Amino acid sequence: ENSEDSCQSHSSDRLTYSQTAPSSNARYPPYNAAILPKVPEVLRKRQYRVGLNLFNKKPERGIAYLIGRYFLENSPLAVAKFLLTRKGLSKQMIGEYLGNLQNSFNMAVLEMFSQEVDLSGMQVDVALRKYQTYFRMPGEAQKIERLMQVFAQRYCQCNRDIVAKLRDPETIFVLAFAIIMLNTDLHTASMKAENRMKIDDFVKNLRGVDDGYDIEREMLEGMHHRIKAQEFRTGHDHVTQVLKVQQTMVEKRPNLALPHRRLVCYCRLYEVPDSTKKERVGLHQREVFLFNDLLVVTKIFSKKKNSVTYSFRQSYPLAGLTVMNKETQHYQYLIEIRQRVDNKPLMSFNARNEHDRTKFCEDLKESISEMDEMENLRIEGELEKNKASLRSSRPTSTAENRDSGVADMEVISTGSDKSTLTTDMATGNGGLVTGTLKRTTLSNSLIDMHEAGL
Structure with a gap:
């Protein structure tokens, strides 16, 4: 195309x-x-x-527009397949959409999205490299944590033989999170070479992570070598081409490379x-x-x-x-x-x-x-x-104030595992609650990507 x-x-x-x-x-x-x-x-x-343009500005609005005009079925699976397969969608905005923790429809899409990606027969870092080519990783630690949680679940489904060698399947989640941190550390331009994470540091940080046991050093060394040799990169999209054009222009020019x-x-x-x-x-x-x-x-x-x-x-x-x-x-x-x-x-x-x-x-x-x-x-x-x-500024009863007239995204549960997107009052599922010490420690130790200069 x-x-x-x-x-x-x-x-x-x-x-x-x-x-x-x-x-x-x-x-x-x-x-x-x-x-x-x-x-x-x-x-x-x-x-x-127009629907693509809207998505690339405000993802939820774009999806609602495309559903409303019958370009998309109103289901998480249909939206997930759309995000994975259609051209013209900004990888950055796909990441924004999948990282919207407050919207339960988006979270249902994230689950379906991950189910559509085959991670079979890959080392964790290789699988994660493939996974994140489909979207640009958001900067906030909480969003990364949720994405890594869903990735780990999918990886375990695709690689039961590898997971069987571990004492705790939760180790995959911790390892995935550590890989993202390592990639950031090794490829942040502003960081001095002597301050970058060495192999021994990477191994030491993951000591005892598998339910009190260590992961094989050889496996961790291989991950460090591969990530150091090649930075994780998001797949190409239409912005990639715009950026190429922008780079050919000299002197003063507007910023062309927008989502x-x-x-x-x-x-x-x-x-x-x-x-x-x-x-x-x-x-x-x-x-x-x-x-x-x-x-x-x-x-x-x-x-x-x-x-x-x-x-x-x-x-x-x-x-x-x-x-x-x-x-x-x-x-x-x-x-x-x-x-x-x-x-x-x-x-x-x-x-x-x-x-x-x-x-x-x-x-x-x-x-x-x-x-x-x-x-x-x-x-x-x-x-x-x-x-x-104007409506909200008028004095109204509590019951009347329920309907503000603002069309927004809502997910209605149908009593099954299906969710549908409607336009009504905004709702969400709240933030991500982490239940283990390991997750909390990792989350608190991760500097947001945008603060790291990415």
Whole structure:
């Protein structure tokens, strides 16, 4: 779907348009066609991308939106499979969603999520490395603790032969937690080499952890060597590609690598200061990057054999823009970009050919429509907040005050092991209660990841 190579081939003079995530061809999960609303396919795809955008800003809201528009079944298993398999979801936001300890639906999703990951036949650190490629580990110790608890349960299910050699299955949880701490210690850039945890320190810290007995030193040494050689890394997502583009830009530029931002296409265009005046062909060459919410205009800064860097020129948020195709005496493939509110012209470009203009404008118009829908949802949300605030400010009885009018996430138990997501008053299952001395000690000893500079 998203070609990482497309960002590396811009140095070719022959390449003038490169589509990385076709906005008209977004794939969304299959669903029961009998209950789908009858809307045009282009609108259906746009709604799906809006749902992804919402998830990448506020995960719970995105999931609720996707369920409400029948892209997702209302069950923890369906959401878990969605998080594991669909492109366009920020690994950081998946971690935020799975680490929301106060939401019991999210915790049910975490359980199902872990059940879908096969950890068979792996050493604990190798299994944990695989497990955390699906999401970015949250920074808070309490959230990490819960994730490691669920990981340990799944590891024990997949590796009964390995666990049978231990005196206490709880050892896997403690070991997983210690591995996360070791990875942080060994790969925090600000930490001096002499202060990093040595093999002997790692072994000493885990002395007597298996119900009073030691874990085999050879096993722990292998873990230390593997983690020191290769840092745990989250798997690639759409932000990975955006970051690659950002790293090619020099001088002042906005921070592009945000969880909700994805690269749609790249196009080589030529800026037109005045469409009534003829200028030399090829003058004002611009390399234009279209993201789902932002248009970024750059100029080639330097070219080398296998790389190219760009100087940032301008950027325009897409919401509220309009695009017009024109043909003048001097410019056959003219593109005008204006503000919708006052029809004020922002920028004009000329494309090399009709193909480039058509494809670029199709993507640009669809991305603008996507952002207009996002803006509409934002305004609707603000109006709902204002209405709720007005209601809550009125004197009401205790019974009337039960319904604040604020739509929020709630999980209703159906009397079985299934949970469903509804929009009503907020609820949760409280924090994670740790029941053993070992867990408490580990939790208290772990510095939050964000404090460690990660």
